[in-house]
Amino acid sequence: MYSSMRPGDPKLVENLFNDVAPKYDRLNDLLSLGLHRVWKKQLLDWLRPVAGEDWIDLCCGTGDLSLALARRVRPEGTVLGLDSAIQPLSFAMARAAKEPMHSISWLRKDALDTGLPSCQFDGAVMAYGLRNLSDPLAGLAEMRRLLKPGARAGILDFNHLSNSSLRGGFQKFYLRKLVVPIAAQFGLRHQYAYLEESLKNFPDGLTQETLAKEAGFEEASHRTLAAGQMGVLLLLA
Ligand SMILES: C[S@@+](CC[C@H](N)C(=O)[O-])C[C@H]1O[C@@H](n2cnc3c(N)ncnc32)[C@H](O)[C@@H]1O
Numbered sequence: 001m002y003s004s005m006r007p008g009d010p011k012l013v014e015n016l017f018n019d020v021a022p023k024y025d026r027l028n029d030l031l032s033l034g035l036h037r038v039w040k041k042q043l044l045d046w047l048r049p050v051a052g053e054d055w056i057d058l059c060c061g062t063g064d065l066s067l068a069l070a071r072r073v074r075p076e077g078t079v080l081g082l083d084s085a086i087q088p089l090s091f092a093m094a095r096a097a098k099e100p101m102h103s104i105s106w107l108r109k110d111a112l113d114t115g116l117p118s119c120q121f122d123g124a125v126m127a128y129g130l131r132n133l134s135d136p137l138a139g140l141a142e143m144r145r146l147l148k149p150g151a152r153a154g155i156l157d158f159n160h161l162s163n164s165s166l167r168g169g170f171q172k173f174y175l176r177k178l179v180v181p182i183a184a185q186f187g188l189r190h191q192y193a194y195l196e197e198s199l200k201n202f203p204d205g206l207t208q209e210t211l212a213k214e215a216g217f218e219e220a221s222h223r224t225l226a227a228g229q230m231g232v233l234l235l236l237a
Pocket of ligand 1: 010013014017018058059060061062063065082083084085088109110111112126127128129132133134
């Protein structure tokens with residue numbers, strides 16, 4: 001059922017990530033050959049979170065990026081990891097409990113409607129979350145609302161490539177011939193087949209820049225990583 005599912009169905013997205021959570025970190029390492037760690041580090045290097053700042057990690061999943069942020073903003077800074085699914089959050093909490101010196105908290109909420117006060121964060125990140133939102137523009141607007149004027153934000157995700165390009169062809173090959181068969185070994189074939197589906201209507205870099213401006217960001221620039229396979233949208237509130 002997941003392979004034909006559209007990102008616009010929040011309940012199915014939540015169920016999918018609850019199913020995937022116990023194997024998510026292992027599969028992430030395997031499918032990216034560990035490179036997702038490098039891309040997340042690059043994202044933080046570009047955003048430069050510093051000690052004492054307050055950051056939010058939207059769609060935090062199992063919390064590896066939240067913890068990486070917490071290590072940079074410590075000792076006085078804080079991180080809030082937010083996700084709509086309970087299972088990834090429970091893995092995030094267990095992960096954070098191993099590093100109790102960090103000021104990090106977790107919230108189960110929809111990134112489109114966090115219920116948090118406006119203008120409270122110095123920075124925000126979202127890794128592999130935007131693609132799953134039913135309304136990416138609303139997600140960007142909610143992120144913008146949470147940020148103080150001048151705050152930085154960054155969004156990491158797959159890069160939407162045209163199927164006719166060489167890079168787009170490689171992406172399709174990677175998703176169909178590597179990701180899905182490997183995930184199938186973990187009993188998650190349909191959940192990972194959804195990845196290609198979620199990319200179909202995902203805005204490309206230029207469109208993301210336009211949407212971010214529409215959402216109220218002052219500056220937006222999209223860069224690519226991994227020979228164009230991944231994209232990072234860097235934002236200034
Ligand atoms: C692919 S995982 C990414 C997790 C983590 N950021 C990472 O990079 O490993 C996407 C996460 O987004 C969460 N998510 C999807 N839609 C959401 C929404 N509307 N609000 C909050 N979280 C959402 C899912 O539950 C899932 O944990």
